[in-house]
Amino acid sequence: MYRSHNCGELRSAHIGQSVTLSGWVQKTRDKGFVIWVDLRDRYGITQLVFDEERSPAGIMEQSRSLGREFVIQAKGTVIERASKNSNIPTGDIEILVSEIQILNTSMTPPFTIEDNTDGGEDIRMKYRYLDIRRNPVKDNLIFRHKVTMEVRKYLSNQGFIEVETPYLIKSTPEGARDFVVPSRMNEGQFYALPQSPQTFKQLLMVGGMDKYFQIVKCFRDEDLRADRQPEFTQIDCEMAFIEQEDILNVFEGLTAHLLKEIVGVDSSNFPRITYDEALKKYGNDKPDIRFGMEFGELNAVAQHKDFNVFNTAELVVGIAVPGGASHTRKEIDALVDWVRRPQIGAKGMVYVKCNDDGSFKSSVDKFYNQEDLALWAEKTGAKAGDLICVLSGDTHTTRGQLSALRMEMAERLGLRKPDEFAPLWVVDFPLLELDIETGNYHAMHHPFTSPKPGHLSLLETDPDAVRANAYDLVLNGNEIGGGSIRIHDKETQATMFKHLGFTAEEARAQFGFLMDAFQYGAPPHGGIAFGLDRLVAILGGQETIRDFIAFPKNNSGRDIMIDAPAPIDGEQLKELHLKLDEQA
Structure with missing residues (x-):
């Protein structure tokens, strides 16, 4: 048999037992008189040890021929590990190897087979079978x-x-x-x-x-x-x-x-x-409700105040960003630039800082007084210390833009927690x-x-x-x-x-x-x-x-590992009664 145990199951209770393991060589450490090899399979890693005093004659030289990702079989005895490793389940033991067999050699991988690899996405997609050996995948x-x-x-x-x-x-x-x-x-x-x-x-x-x-x-x-x-x-x-x-x-x-x-x-x-309620409150039909920032429609309290941008808009709508009043002018200007990006497409953004003393400071103070801005805060649910962000335009487009801003602010504030559902x-x-x-x-x-x-x-x-x-x-x-x-x-x-x-x-x-x-x-x-x-x-x-x-396509719909899609030969096209346009 190739193995009596896998590389993740041996513990102190197995000390003294003769075992057989098979897997891939993760790494080797050669100190001259002693050599350690980390052997890996999908269940974990077990350390193998070879030393001049305890190992059979000739096995030290054989172990020195092992390269990364060689497939090997090792037989030996489970012994207590001198320097224990609490980071892995098998860290209390190691295998004193008495017999080793190389089942297959390996070229040096194009990236390290480790949790934090040095391989970029494209190279890992090309060699996906190697990427699958890494714990995250x-x-x-x-x-x-x-x-x-x-x-x-x-x-x-x-x-x-x-x-x-x-x-x-x-x-x-x-x-x-x-x-x-x-x-x-x-x-x-x-x-x-x-x-x-x-x-x-x-x-x-x-x-x-x-x-x-x-x-x-x-x-x-x-x-x-x-x-x-x-x-x-x-x-x-x-x-x-x-x-x-x-x-x-x-x-x-x-x-x-x-x-x-x-x-x-x-x-x-x-x-x-309802679908209509989702659009009105969140701007899209798949809202993230792990956090608030629900939309507040401001037409009734923001129009007809001599601010023509709002007066000509089909929808004026805002959100209250928790704690956002602490943003500097530079940070708010960067936020305005963010919503103006082509991916979002807003022409600009009006903001209101809700100060701790109950007053308001906005980018449109020329047109709106403190009573007006207090109504904005009421409509958006803003509290002292919050920042009200307001967009305007046609209803469909503006809701989509504010939805994108809502998600971006939630991301920046750490409100989209992956362990909350x-x-x-x-x-x-x-x-x-x-x-x-x-x-x-x-x-x-x-x-x-x-x-x-x-x-x-x-x-x-x-x-x-x-x-x-x-x-x-x-x-x-x-x-x-x-x-x-x-x-x-x-x-x-x-x-x-x-x-x-x-x-x-x-x-x-x-x-x-x-x-x-x-x-x-x-x-x-x-x-x-x-x-x-x-x-x-x-x-x-x-x-x-x-x-x-297991084997995904890239953003262009290609499997770069097997190079698909790919042309087929003329005989196959003929059998399928297909003819490619040579001018295309």
Whole structure:
């Protein structure tokens, strides 16, 4: 056998035992008459010792041939360590080696295989298999495994059945672009990789599988952002014979279970706010509620005071930054420059210092007196010592700018603590969104989302007022899950397609299979999908999902380790009936 124990389990109780270990050489220390080798596997590190007095003849020279990351097998006796190391679990013992075998040699790695490595992100992505040997990456992957096991445990105990759905499906217009796969057997035709198993899980409800889940890969060929991947993993769930309240209760339970079992946090508080309320209070539909700084709308107390910037604005809105009155003029000017950056796009910022003596000092004292500014403080909830930051402009843009400022100030003040967790539900989303460029409506979630009861008739008269029977679960300012109650009858689904601009023929060509299924007794149903990558990262106290994916793509959607995507040769193109445009 290659090993009797792993490199993380030996303790003082094993002293005197003969053992066999296998792993990678972390480092060696040669003092001439004695040599120490740190041997590592995924369980930990054990120190090996070779010395001239106690080791067999010839083994000292053999140990000197060991290089970093050599794979070796060592046999020997567990002995008490003279200089104990309290930083590792095996620090009380070491192995007096009697026999060593090199199982494989190694080139010198391009970066150090240590917790604090000297390797940059690009080089570590290229040699990801080496990066995985480092504790931070290894521990993240083990952490991800624990989360997925707890998800499966919880849902299985709730009566859910895990069902696999196809990866080669039909392309449908769901918002983002599909990855397409040419069919060799069917010339000129293509499969698509699923953006989600949406229609299949609805068909499973028609099939009577009333509680379904799947931990599934999904694919979107969209423009990439820092925390997006072209392939990602969902916890995909659907239930039949339920209403929105049933879904929210079950998946509050799942989230609370994960918080308890994974990070040891008891959480029974899942507040609910509407989409409109989230925008009004926080400027976005995934608010971080670990801290305050709720928006205070100031139109009624700031307009018509001869300050034309506010008088011509659709919205004047501010936040109170705790303790911000201590900011110097230079620091506030830097903050004004921050909101003016192209990424934020504000034209400027008005500020008010709330002094400890109850007075106010603002950048617009020329236009507003102390009584006026006191009303601003009341609207924003500002207290003595706070700084009121005010932006103005059109409602949608200004809310987004102030939301970015709110998050930036919370980051600077240390209010976004990774070991604190604040979940909430956002409900009552608009069913439709208007595309300003085309003038057409599209589904905010997807075409199968049901309008709230009583809202269907508004599609003809006031489509902007129609609210969806939809919900998002937000954790620490990140959407971790979203879903809806689905349309389950053919007539309502046909009406929805019509308002999304589908002709009857187009709807039939794209979704005829689903419309047909609805004619065979489709039950009321709904579901939710969690983004597993983001959920694991947040539970792990981070927000970068790449750190929790074994082989991630970079910001350009490339796997630089295997160099993909890559061209294919002419014969493959010919078999697939494809021809590249040589002029392109």
